[in-house]
Amino acid sequence: MSQSLTGAGRVAGVVGAPVRHSLSPLIHNAWISAAGLDAAYVPFSPSETGFKALVEGFRGGAICGLNVTLPFKEEALALADAPSAAAQAAGAANLLLFNEDGRIVADNTDGAGLLAAFAQQAPGFDPAVAPVVILGAGGAARGAAAAFLAAGAPQVRILNRTVARAEAIAARLGDRVTALGLDQAEAAFAGAGAVINATSAGLSGEGVLDVPLAATPADCVVMDMVYKPLRTPFLVEAETEGRRIVDGLAMLIGQAVPSFTAFFGISPPSGVDVRALALKTLGLSERI
Ligand code: NDP
Helix, strand or coil, rough: CEEECCCCCCEEEEHHHHHHCHHHHHHHHHHHHHHCEEEEEECCCCCCCCCHHHHHHHCCCCCCEEEEEECCHHHHHCCCEEEEEEEHCCCCCCCCCCCCCCHHHHHHHHHHHHHHHHHHHCCCCCCCCCEEEEECCCCHHHHHHHHHHHHCCEEEEECCCCHHHHHHHHHHHHHCEEEEHHHHHHHHHHCEEEEECCCCHHHHHCCCCCHHHCCCCCEEEEECCCCCCCCCHHHHHHHHCCCCCCCCCHHHHHHHHHHHHHHHHHCCCCCCCCHHHHHHCCCCCCCC
């Protein structure tokens, strides 16, 4: 938040249920402060049935926009008048913008955040060169699949505990996407350029995924969307096998960058280490 917020200040926020643990207010307000903007970024936590009323109340521009997190991303897309191609492909929106003419624009920056995380932590990785394996078939997996397809991935292999959910995504995203069970991981890892954990397994160290990362090619990049702990058991195993790794915090910060620009019309200022701030708030260090 700006040190001297005025009545002309620009307001954006994040909406989720729960939203208490969201790092987005920390990240955006650090950038707002460093850029000296007359602005604030605030959390909203409606009841699970209160999301629509909250969004409709902002129609016309009472605030400039919202990031959207669980469980409202699909509903956000449904409420929008103008969804971007990325939001439509992902089947979900994590960003709503409230135009003064009353229209609500929806976008999805999670895919851009994912690719930015790869660019930052696995320099030289090219998403268009080799098949990508995505573990999981929830909203995050679908968004990741859509982003990698848009980036030119020759094939996306979606593996899920419940195979029918992977098949549903493949049916929507076209013939470059195949659906398999988690028990077919070893075969799916053959020739993969990247393996991404988009399941919630590993969150707070629970429900570790049992997949043979040793079967991935030596130059495969392994990514985990879970960022608490920062080094999940999945990433620790990948490192042990000598693979390059990408963590979920880089994706979280990566999706915040285009959101900030959409809200406030400028890129986030350099010179503020939001990753260090986030790690401190999470009680983590780079090695945990
Ligand atoms: P969903 O609840 O929609 O999907 C969860 C997925 O995890 C399902 O595919 C489910 O399989 C699978 N799953 C859960 N537990 C296990 C387990 N023990 N073993 C195997 N599979 C399991 O969640 P989302 O898609 O929205 O999010 C997935 C993860 O990605 C979450 O941890 C979320 O926090 C993270 N995320 C991180 C982001 C970031 O910026 N870093 C952005 C978005 C999400 P099944 O279908 O069989 O139930």
